[in-house]
Amino acid sequence: MRIPPCYRVLTLLLSSIVFGGVLGAQGPVGVFATHTEVGRARGSASYDPQRQTYLVAGSGQNMWGSRDDFHFVWKRISGNFILSTRARFIGAGVEEHRKIGWTIRPSLDPGSAHVTAALHGNGLMSLQFRRQTGGITEEAKSPDSLPDADAIIQLERRDGDYFMSAAQFGDTLVTQGLTNVSLPDTVYVGVFVCAHNDTVTERATFSNVRITTPAKRDFVPYRDYIGSNLEMLDVATGNATIVHQYSGSFQAPNWTRDGKALIYVQEGRLYRFDLSSGSAAAINTGFATRNNNDHVLSFDGRLMGISHHAVEDSGASIIYTVPALGGTPTRVTAKGPSYLHGWSPDGRWLVYTGQRSAELDVYKIPVAGGGGDEIRLTTAPGLDDGPEFTPDGAYIYFNSSRSGRMQIWRMRPDGTAQEQVTNDGLNNWFPHISPDGKWIAYLAFPPDVAPDDHPFYKHVLLRLMPVGGGGGPARVIAYLYGGQGTINVPSWSPDGTRLAFVSNSVMR
Numbered sequence: 001m002r003i004p005p006c007y008r009v010l011t012l013l014l015s016s017i018v019f020g021g022v023l024g025a026q027g028p029v030g031v032f033a034t035h036t037e038v039g040r041a042r043g044s045a046s047y048d049p050q051r052q053t054y055l056v057a058g059s060g061q062n063m064w065g066s067r068d069d070f071h072f073v074w075k076r077i078s079g080n081f082i083l084s085t086r087a088r089f090i091g092a093g094v095e096e097h098r099k100i101g102w103t104i105r106p107s108l109d110p111g112s113a114h115v116t117a118a119l120h121g122n123g124l125m126s127l128q129f130r131r132q133t134g135g136i137t138e139e140a141k142s143p144d145s146l147p148d149a150d151a152i153i154q155l156e157r158r159d160g161d162y163f164m165s166a167a168q169f170g171d172t173l174v175t176q177g178l179t180n181v182s183l184p185d186t187v188y189v190g191v192f193v194c195a196h197n198d199t200v201t202e203r204a205t206f207s208n209v210r211i212t213t214p215a216k217r218d219f220v221p222y223r224d225y226i227g228s229n230l231e232m233l234d235v236a237t238g239n240a241t242i243v244h245q246y247s248g249s250f251q252a253p254n255w256t257r258d259g260k261a262l263i264y265v266q267e268g269r270l271y272r273f274d275l276s277s278g279s280a281a282a283i284n285t286g287f288a289t290r291n292n293n294d295h296v297l298s299f300d301g302r303l304m305g306i307s308h309h310a311v312e313d314s315g316a317s318i319i320y321t322v323p324a325l326g327g328t329p330t331r332v333t334a335k336g337p338s339y340l341h342g343w344s345p346d347g348r349w350l351v352y353t354g355q356r357s358a359e360l361d362v363y364k365i366p367v368a369g370g371g372g373d374e375i376r377l378t379t380a381p382g383l384d385d386g387p388e389f390t391p392d393g394a395y396i397y398f399n400s401s402r403s404g405r406m407q408i409w410r411m412r413p414d415g416t417a418q419e420q421v422t423n424d425g426l427n428n429w430f431p432h433i434s435p436d437g438k439w440i441a442y443l444a445f446p447p448d449v450a451p452d453d454h455p456f457y458k459h460v461l462l463r464l465m466p467v468g469g470g471g472g473p474a475r476v477i478a479y480l481y482g483g484q485g486t487i488n489v490p491s492w493s494p495d496g497t498r499l500a501f502v503s504n505s506v507m508r
Contacts, residue, residue, distance in 0.1 A: 030054060031211060032190055035073040039110035040198060043071025052241045054206040056100075058193030063099055063118065063128070064137050067110040069198065072103070074190030075211070077508065082212040082459075082481055083189060084154045086169055086238065087119060090203040095196035096122040100204040102155040104162070105188045109133065115181055117155040117164040121196075123147030127164040129181050142166055144174050150238075152479050159217075165459075169238060170475040172426075172461065208240050212481045213506035215457040221484075225249035226457065227507035228485075230262065230273065231478075233499045235441075235464065238477055244273060244280065247507045251485025252293035253500035255493050256324070257301030262500050265293045270306065284326035292317055293488045294339040297324060298347055299391075303367075305332070305340045305350055319352060321367060332365060333374065341430075341489070342388040342396065343367075344413070351377075351387040351396055362387045362398050364413070377415035383452040386430040388490065389413070390437050390467070397421070397431040397440065401451040408442060410468075422465070422474065429454050430488055433467065435496045440465050441477070443487050457504055458483040481505065 029035050030047040037043060041060035048055070058071030083102045103116040113135065116128040125142035142164070150169040156162065162181065165173040189211065195202040215226050230244035230253060250266035253273075262273045263283070268290045270283040285291065288308035294317070296305045303321050306329065310318045316336030320329035332350060342351040347367065354363045354374065362384045365374040378384040382402040389396055397410045403420060406427040411418040422428050427445040434441070444461040445454065460483050465474035480486070480503040487501045 029073055031075070031209065032073045033075040035071065035190075036108065037070075038072050038108055038192075039067060039069035041069040041071055041194070042201065043193060045071070045073045050241075051207070051239060052209070053239070054191065054209060055203065056191060056193045056206065057201050057203045058195060059198050059201045060194040060196070061198040062097075062196055063103075063116065063192075063194045066130075066134050066136055068112075068114070068194070069110065070099070070103075070192045070194035072108070072188075072190055072192050074188045076186055076188055077211065077213075078186040080156075080158055080214055081189065082154065082156045082210070082214060083117075084152070084208065084210045084212065084479060085191060085206045086150055086208045087153050087191070087204055087206050088150045089119075089121060090205060093121045093202055094200045096120065097124075098196045098202045099192070099194045100202075100206075101153050101192065103188075103190065103192050104155065104157065104183060106184045106186075107133075108188060111135075113181070113183060115155070115157075115162045115178060115183065116192075117153050117166065119146060119151050119153060119166070123149075125151070125153075125164075125166045127162075127176055127178055129162075129178060131181055140176055140178065142174060142176060144168075154479070158214075167476070167479075170477075172476060173459075173479065208238075208479075210480070210503070210505070212503075213508060214481060215504075215506070219457070221456055226504050229503045229505065230264070231480075231501050231503055233462070233478055233501065235439075235477060235497060235499060240478055243275070244278065245507065249485070251502055252295065252488040253491055253502060254295060254297060254489045255491060255500060257297060257299075257494055259494045263295065263297070263304070264502070265291050265295060270295060270304075285322050286328045288320055288322070288329045290315075292339065293485050294341060294352075296340055296343050296350075296489055298343050299345045300347065305343060307338065307340045307352075310336070319350060319365075332367065335374070338363070339385075341386050341398075344389050345391055345393045349389075349413075351389065353385045353387070360384060362396070362415075375415075377411065378418070380418075384409075386488075388431060388433060390433050391435060392437055397433060399429050399431065399442075404451065405447075406445070406451040408440065421468070424474075426461070427451050428463070432487065432490050432492060432499075434492050435494060438467055439496075440467055441487070441492070441499055443483075445483065454484050456484045457481065460486060462487065462499070462501060 035045040043058035060069030098121040099118040105114040123145040154165040162178040165175040233240045253262040290309040294307040319333040380402040387398040408422040462478035
């Protein structure tokens with residue numbers, strides 16, 4: 001059908017309004033509103049929805065001095081935010097100072113003020129900034145160089161201050177701050193490519209792209225919650241994709257033994273998330289509707305252990321078992337608080353953290369329970385938590401603060417031969433053993449978190465190391481905003497190729 005000229009003019013006008021009057025702006029690309037050229041640049045952008053990755057191409061003479069030329073994939077946001085991606089140049093390139101990364105700008109003018117986290121083609125990582133429109137670009141160089149590597153690039157705005165964090169994928173982040181640049185509350189944010197040569201077009205990929213709105217500084221834990229992302233991590237490649245989102249809080253995904261679903265807790269109820277349909281349904285747990293995030297499936301997948309805050313026990317957490325598809329709970333522990341974490345491979349024992357008097361220690365109890373005797377496995381001063389059996393039943397791994405920081409430990413199932421597995425400057429929690437028994441995935445909190453605390457809404461790491469600590473150091477496999485509820489329970493897929501976890505953000 002032929003469109004009358006007046007309608008064509010109206011369509012162009014509406015497009016100009018929708019995309020802020022930006023010449024050359026395109027339609028939405030993934031989580032971004034659009035993409036366009038800034039200054040004298042050419043480029044393109046595409047999005048792979050299955051892998052949730054971006055391919056961006058751009059020319060441009062430079063991003064320096066008093067003006068910038070680059071291809072920009074952007075959206076407008078306000079307030080505090082955390083920008084994170086895993087970025088990589090494609091090909092050898094022409095100029096050593098070609099650039100990719102994140103930029104924050106009040107306008108799309110080439111001479112706009114900005115704060116930018118830029119990875120250069122020669123591996124230089126720099127925090128570049130222009131204080132005012134038309135001003136001269138300044139920079140603070142990172143002490144780390146990231147040549148020929150997948151780079152983790154984060155850029156955060158926190159109450160008017162800016163922080164760049166960067167690392168080669170697998171390493172811990174190095175952070176530097178910027179406190180004296182003033183940008184308006186609402187800004188353009190996004191990823192970019194600049195060729196540093198206006199006769200050349202360079203390309204880059206951006207995966208694990210996250211634009212996170214953190215919790216407010218005055219939020220009250222266990223009263224105030226922000227949104228939840230259910231993420232699936234390919235352990236071999238490090239690529240993570242979001243498969244489900246909710247504006248409130250869900251926590252602790254636990255993989256079913258058939259690999260078809262995940263079980264998580266949401267506001268006291270257990271839910272089964274079907275991976276093929278992408279839909280979630282509540283699991284019938286009878287009277288147990290005040291569950292915390294400590295739930296575990298038996299190795300044969302038939303039963304589920306849950307930790308329910310029982311009214312008759314003054315709200316203390318009590319452990320029960322229930323059929324995996326739902327049913328009437330059977331009480332196991334006589335005392336509380338008791339927080340479930342592991343099931344023995346032979347199906348006979350549950351291991352958990354119990355608070356008795358002022359001490360939190362690891363206990364085990366026969367699954368038959370019935371208020372039967374529990375067996376205390378740890379007695380050292382300090383918090384012992386997160387116990388989990390290895391698939392062969394030879395060891396129980398757990399985390400303990402007995403040596404100062406929270407670190408990963410292991411012991412025999414009878415509590416003997418307790419030994420420390422990790423020893424670093426981070427606080428390491430919740431060891432989860434791969435189905436083949438060869439790897440441990442665990443959650444690492446930064447040093448400024450108290451060793452005996454695993455709070456919500458922090459910059460945290462998922463790390464991977466060989467079982468027993470031999471065969472190489474731990475490496476980072478995911479950089480995220482989360483913490484409590486991220487990976488409290490066994491989260492490996494049955495085939496050992498993927499991990500499920502929860503990250504957090506206020507949903508815009």
